[in-house]
Amino acid sequence: MSDDPRIGPAEPVNESIETLYATDEISKPFWASLAAGQLILPKCGACESVFFYPRRLCPRCWSGSIEWIESAGIGTVFARSEVHVAFQYISEADLPFTVGLIDLDEGVRLPGRFHDDDLQIGDRVRLRFSKDPRYDLPRFARYDSQPES
Amino acid sequence: VAALDDAGLGRSDIDGLFNLAPMAQPIPLFAMSLAEYLGIHPVFQSSVDAGGTWSIMAMILNCVQAVQSGQCSVAVCTYGEPFATGRSAGGRGMTTTAGWPAYEAPFGIAGAVVAYALLASRHMAEFGTTEEALCAVAMSARRHAALNEGAFRRSLFSEAEYFDSRPISTPLRLFDCSTIVDGAGALVVTSKERADDLRQPAVQVLSHAGHMSHRDVGQFTSFDDLRVRESTQMALQAAGLSITDVDLAVVHDAFTISTLVFVEEMGLCPRGQGGPYAQSGGLDLGGSCPINTHGGLLSDGHLAGVRHAIEAVRQLRGMAGTRQVQGAEVALIAGGGGMFGGNAVMALGRDR
Numbered sequence: 001m002s003d004d005p006r007i008g009p010a011e012p013v014n015e016s017i018e019t020l021y022a023t024d025e026i027s028k029p030f031w032a033s034l035a036a037g038q039l040i041l042p043k044c045g046a047c048e049s050v051f052f053y054p055r056r057l058c059p060r061c062w063s064g065s066i067e068w069i070e071s072a073g074i075g076t077v078f079a080r081s082e083v084h085v086a087f088q089y090i091s092e093a094d095l096p097f098t099v100g101l102i103d104l105d106e107g108v109r110l111p112g113r114f115h116d117d118d119l120q121i122g123d124r125v126r127l128r129f130s131k132d133p134r135y136d137l138p139r140f141a142r143y144d145s146q147p148e149s
Numbered sequence: 150v151a152a153l154d155d156a157g158l159g160r161s162d163i164d165g166l167f168n169l170a171p172m173a174q175p176i177p178l179f180a181m182s183l184a185e186y187l188g189i190h191p192v193f194q195s196s197v198d199a200g201g202t203w204s205i206m207a208m209i210l211n212c213v214q215a216v217q218s219g220q221c222s223v224a225v226c227t228y229g230e231p232f233a234t235g236r237s238a239g240g241r242g243m244t245t246t247a248g249w250p251a252y253e254a255p256f257g258i259a260g261a262v263v264a265y266a267l268l269a270s271r272h273m274a275e276f277g278t279t280e281e282a283l284c285a286v287a288m289s290a291r292r293h294a295a296l297n298e299g300a301f302r303r304s305l306f307s308e309a310e311y312f313d314s315r316p317i318s319t320p321l322r323l324f325d326c327s328t329i330v331d332g333a334g335a336l337v338v339t340s341k342e343r344a345d346d347l348r349q350p351a352v353q354v355l356s357h358a359g360h361m362s363h364r365d366v367g368q369f370t371s372f373d374d375l376r377v378r379e380s381t382q383m384a385l386q387a388a389g390l391s392i393t394d395v396d397l398a399v400v401h402d403a404f405t406i407s408t409l410v411f412v413e414e415m416g417l418c419p420r421g422q423g424g425p426y427a428q429s430g431g432l433d434l435g436g437s438c439p440i441n442t443h444g445g446l447l448s449d450g451h452l453a454g455v456r457h458a459i460e461a462v463r464q465l466r467g468m469a470g471t472r473q474v475q476g477a478e479v480a481l482i483a484g485g486g487g488m489f490g491g492n493a494v495m496a497l498g499r500d501r
Contacts, residue, residue, distance in 0.1 A: 021255045030252075052367070053252040079267035079274075082319040087259030088251075096316075099257040101267055101367055111256040111367045121274040137255060 016134045020089075029068060030054050037133040039071040041106060052108040073127025074143060075104035077119055102140055115141035152335040157348030158223060160187065165215050165224030165338075166194040167208040169453055173235040183227075193221045199359075199493075201486020202401040202454025204228070205336075206357055206495045209458065212338035213354050222339060228455045229333020253365055261403065262326055264366035264488040266318035269406035272372070273320060275421065278409060280320055282424025284311040286405040287324045287447060289432040294444025296434075296472040301330050301450040325405040330450035334459050344500070351500040352465045355390075358383035359485075359493025366488035377414035377483065377492050384481070384494040392416045395438050395496075396477040397464055399457035401484025402445040408432065411483050412440060415494070434472060442472045454484050465499045 018035045022028040030053075033040040043050045044058035045065030057064050080100035086092045098114040102125055115128050119142060126143035130136035153159060166189070170179035180194040193215050199207040208226035215221045258264060272278045288311065294300035306324065314323040344351035360376035363369050385391055392415065400411035409423030417438055418426035426432075432440040443449045443460035450456070461480040463469045478499045485492030 017255070021251070023251070027252070053365075079271045081263055081266035081270055081321075082316070083257055083263055083266075084316045084318065085260065085262070087257075087263070088254045089259060090257050097257060099263065099267075101258075101369075109367050111253045111258045113257050121270060 017137055018134075026054050026056055033068075034138060035134045037129045037138075039073045039127055039138070040068040041071050041104075041108060043067045043069045050106045050108055052110055069106070071104060071106050071127075073104070073138070073140075074145075075102040075110070075125060075140075077101075077121050077123045077125055077140075078103045078109060080114070080119060080121060082117070100140065113137065113139045115139040152225065152227075152337050155349055156337045158337060160189055162223045163189055163225050164192045165212060165221030166191040167211045167224060167226045168196055169198060169204040169208065169228035169455075170196045171230035171232075171235070172453070173230055173232050191221065191224075193224070197226075199486070200491040201403065202457055202482060202484025203359060203486055203491050203493045205454045205458045206359070206482055206484075206493050209336065209338060209354055209495065210357055216338060216340050222343065224338045225335055226338065227333065227335035228453055229335075231331040232451065233329045233331050235331070253367055258366060260318075261488065262321060263318045265404040265406055266321045267366055268369065268410075268489055269320050269325075269404070272406060272409065272421075275372075276424070277421070278406075278424040280312070281308070282409060282427055283320065283325050283405040284308055285424070285427040286402070286408045286432065287311060289427065289430075290402065290408075290441055290445045290447040290449075293434065293439075293442050293472060294448035296470070297443045297449060299456075300444040300448055301328050302444070302448045321404055321406070327403045327446035327451040328448060330452065332450055332452050332456075334452055334455035336455075336458055336462065341500070350466050352462045353498045353500050355479075355496040355498045356384045356387035357493060357495045358387070359491065361491040363490040364487050365490075369489065372410060372414065372420065375410070375414060375485075375489065375492055377411065377494065378416065380492060380494045381415045381481070381483065384496050388479075388496040388498070390479060390496065393437075395479050395481050397439045397442055397461070397474045398481040398483060399441055399443070399445070399454075399461050400482075401454055401457070401486070401492075402441055402447050403451065403486075405447065407484075407489065408440060408445070410489070415481065415483055434474065439474055442469065442474060453486070454482070457482055457484065461497050465497060 018031045022031040042054045045067050046063035047061040049060045078101045082096050082098045084096045098117040102110045124143045125140040127138045128141040129138040180196045197207045212224035295303045311324045358380040362374050402408045413420045413423040464477045480497045482495040
């Protein structure tokens with residue numbers, strides 16, 4: 001709908017999310033895992049902190065010993081926005097869509113699109129994979145369960 | 150050239166050059182390219198990229214330190230580019246992820262506006278900030294721009310027109326976003342001794358303090374962790390000032406939410422009260438500390454804060470025309486860039 005030629009429709013996407021988004025050996029396991037229907041997060045082998053995004057070293061203690069842990073994908077909405085403009089990777093046909101930052105129970109903040117557009121800050125959510133996770137990123141859906149504390 | 154003319158200096162006087170390289174289409178070795186294009190041969194030159202308005206502060210600091218240490222005697226800091234028209238078709242707005250592994254853009258957090266929208270949603274949830282408050286920021290900037298012949302957008306709008314402007318990334322509308330323009334600005338830095346002989350009254354760089362908290366918006370932790378509060382206090386303390394001594398401030402307002410956060414964190418009002426502060430005229434000319442008297446990035450145009458610094462200089466020289474803050478002696482530049490992640494405060498004072 002935009003008359004701004006710089007914000008045009010994205011190219012048709014027929015590649016797997018792994019091919020599209022993995023830019024190096026460090027990011028590859030993360031995207032490959034999502035493409036296989038599982039969320040994994042990097043964890044420091046030395047100080048045991050879980051962090052996002054994947055790095056070659058732990059941002060907390062600089063250890064280079066990095067492991068991956070499986071995440072339940074459950075968390076709380078920290079911020080949200082309904083987006084009406086197509087930037088990088090988003091096609092005009094998708095507009096508007098809702099996106100947010102999610103505080104996962106593992107203690108990291110993850111970006112993600114919403115399955116339920118009416119999710120609000122503070123709502124509990126759970127990552128939901130599509131039927132073909134190779135081609136669709138998972139989205140956060142409402143999750144009616146309180147955090148274990 | 151205009152900055153040098155204004156100072157009464159010529160091209161042969163420049164021996165230092167600092168710049169912010171173009172962002173729409175990055176050019177490696179830009180400081181060298183610029184010097185060669187201008188036919189000058191500085192003895193000290195570099196490109197700086199500290200993020201947003203922190204870049205101009207970093208350039209000014211580089212100039213001050215180069216002059217103080219004797220590396221050069223007259224340094225120019227400059228930035229300019231066809232920011233609006235110069236983007237490649239593939240650029241699709243400023244995605245800020247080129248050449249860096251992107252973990253947010255695939256999920257739709259690409260343009261800067263989405264990142265700031267998320268922060269705005271957070272500010273609203275934490276402090277009850279309203280859309281009317283964001284509107285008040287946009288309208289104040291426009292009222293100031295109306296007094297500034299150099300501003301890009303100068304026509305006033307009503308609150309109804311604000312609410313009619315199209316949503317970009319909620320809660321931000323079109324009128325919450327800065328005006329992307331083609332343009333340029335430059336400042337000349339030299340020693341006090343040299344400045345005393347020049348055509349215009351000089352403005353002193355009093356102090357600077359900054360803090361880098363994050364790059365990607367997903368790494369934002371809290372408004373507290375931006376440490377704008379601490380940076381402001383450090384800059385004021387180093388200059389022997391308190392916030393009540395500040396006559397005006399120019400703050401990085403790429404989006405309306407930024408202005409609210411800056412006035413809160415600078416200590417002009419309590420945290421979370423930026424909305425009511427803006428709605429009661431706290432930002433406006435005539436108040437105790439007018440904000441962005443030139444119209445800011447919102448209405449004057451987005452040139453990464455270079456024109457913020459120029460406005461502070463004009464105000465302190467008493468040359469701001471109908472938007473002059475009477476008796477302005479101290480101005481703060483506050484701002485940062487990226488996704489609100491690197492912020493600094495610089496105090497400038499009228500030379501006495």
